[in-house]
Amino acid sequence: MQKKILLVGQCGQVAWELQRSLASLGQVITVSRNTDIVLDLEDNDSIVAVVEQVKPDVIVNAGAYTAVDKAEQDSLRAEQVNAIAPGILAEQAKKYQSLLLHYSTDYVFDGKSRSPYTEEHAVSPQSVYGASKQQGEQAISAVDDNYIILRTSWVYGLRGNNFLLTMLRLMQQREQLSIVNDQWGAPTWSRAIAECSTQLLTQLLAIDNKISECKGIYHLSAAGEVTWFGFAEKIRAYYQDIAAGNLKELLLQQLTPITTDQYPTLAQRPAYSVLSNTKLQSKFMLQMLPWDIALQQCMAELQLIIQPVLQNLIAKR
Numbered sequence: 533m534q535k536k537i538l539l540v541g542q543c544g545q546v547a548w549e550l551q552r553s554l555a556s557l558g559q560v561i562t563v564s565r566n567t568d569i570v571l572d573l574e575d576n577d578s579i580v581a582v583v584e585q586v587k588p589d590v591i592v593n594a595g596a597y598t599a600v601d602k603a604e605q606d607s608l609r610a611e612q613v614n615a616i617a618p619g620i621l622a623e624q625a626k627k628y629q630s631l632l633l634h635y636s637t638d639y640v641f642d643g644k645s646r647s648p649y650t651e652e653h654a655v656s657p658q659s660v661y662g663a664s665k666q667q668g669e670q671a672i673s674a675v676d677d678n679y680i681i682l683r684t685s686w687v688y689g690l691r692g693n694n695f696l697l698t699m700l701r702l703m704q705q706r707e708q709l710s711i712v713n714d715q716w717g718a719p720t721w722s723r724a725i726a727e728c729s730t731q732l733l734t735q736l737l738a739i740d741n742k743i744s745e746c747k748g749i750y751h752l753s754a755a756g757e758v759t760w761f762g763f764a765e766k767i768r769a770y771y772q773d774i775a776a777g778n779l780k781e782l783l784l785q786q787l788t789p790i791t792t793d794q795y796p797t798l799a800q801r802p803a804y805s806v807l808s809n810t811k812l813q814s815k816f817m818l819q820m821l822p823w824d825i826a827l828q829q830c831m832a833e834l835q836l837i838i839q840p841v842l843q844n845l846i847a848k849r
Contacts, residue, residue: 534558535737538588538630540621541595542567545689546635549726550594557733561586564595573617574609583624590733591625593618593634596665600639601798603661614664619671626677631736631743633729638685638717638753640666643802648757650808651683651749659799669749678743680736682729682752685807686763688827689722690834695760696827699767703784713761713789716804718753721826728752732816746815751807754823761789766824770831 535558541547542564554560563571563582571582573595583591597603597613618634625632639662640655657663672679688696696719702709729752736743758766764787771782792801813819820826 535589536586537561537590537592538563538583538586540564540571540573540591540593543692544594544596544598545687545692545694545722546725547594548691549689549723550592550729553723553726553730554592554733556730557737558589561588573613576616576620579617579620580624583621583628583630587628588630590631590633590737591621592729592733593621593632596635597661600659600661600801603664604659604798607660607664610660610664611667614661615667615671618668619675622672622675622677622679625679626675630678631733632672632677632679633733634668634672634679634681635725636669636681636683636749637662637665638683638805638807639802640669640683641802641805643715643804645804648806648808649751651751651811658802661799662802673749677747679747680732681749682725682732683749683807684720684725684751685753685805686717686719687722687725688719688830690830691722695719695763696767696830699764700771703768703771703782704780705783707783708786708788709764709784710788710790710795711761711764712792712795713759714791714803715801716757716759716806717802718755718757718806719763719823719827720752720754720820721830723830724754724820724826725752728818728820731818732812735816750812750815751809752812752820753807753809754820754826755809756822756824757806758823759789761787763823763827766827767831770828774831774835 539562542562563569565572572578597610603610642656688694
């Protein structure tokens with residue numbers, strides 16, 4: 533029997549991909565502040581009311597406050613969306629015997645490791661954003677029902693605000709860019725997150741008792757690691773590969789590596805936040821592609837729509 537899936541967060545880049553991938557599992561009911569059924573993560577009553585109305589088999593929470601620097605001065609809102617709302621979703625999931633799938637972040641770690649973080653590593657967020665996401669994990673875990681928390685990292689895609697689209701825009705506007713080269717992570721395509729999430733849910737829903745046996749926190753990010761500078765270099769190289777005279781040439785002439793100290797931000801980023809996917813692989817036999825291969829696939833698709841996407845981004849400036 534097809535499942536009823538409540539997808540929270542219509543406009544986010546992961547949520548947009550999930551709307552398509554989750555359709556294979558059943559009826560997807562997408563809710564946000566801008567949908568016919570309104571669920572506002574800043575309004576606790578609306579969360580309770582919508583879950584009561586839908587009575588879903590699965591709740592997928594892809595909504596979040598993701599403005600990392602802004603959160604430093606907007607901590608109450610970040611806490612509400614990233615910490616309090618997930619706890620309420622968990623309580624409602626338990627009430628209606630729903631499975632809750634929630635997304636968290638690599639920013640729950642302090643960045644002092646030099647090897648990939650496992651789920652057993654101690655968390656120590658260095659920013660308001662990271663702390664609010666950690667609190668969300670704790671709130672869900674405290675309810676202790678059927679839940680999966682997926683920590684991911686450096687999310688990019690063909691929609692929304694992310695490093696890939698920012699770089700493509702700036703590379704067409706500037707001759708020189710300076711990019712941080714001492715922060716390490718794993719850029720992860722939003723589509724890969726959505727597709728892996730759907731495969732994971734397929735397994736959980738197909739086998740009795742598998743949900744209770746497998747509940748907990750998992751890392752879900754692309755394989756490998758790179759700095760923001762290395763990520764930008766690959767973006768430029770892949771764009772030039774697909775351009776072949778059919779797309780606008782880049783104005784960019786020089787990419788310059790710099791240190792974090794040379795690019796101060798309100799929020800502190802972890803110097804190293806690579807995640808180990810070993811637990812996900814062992815439990816679900818799911819494996820993510822290396823970050824550069826996934827980026828290449830994303831860029832190949834972007835070829836078809838890159839001009840209108842960039843024109844829209846430039847028009848918004």
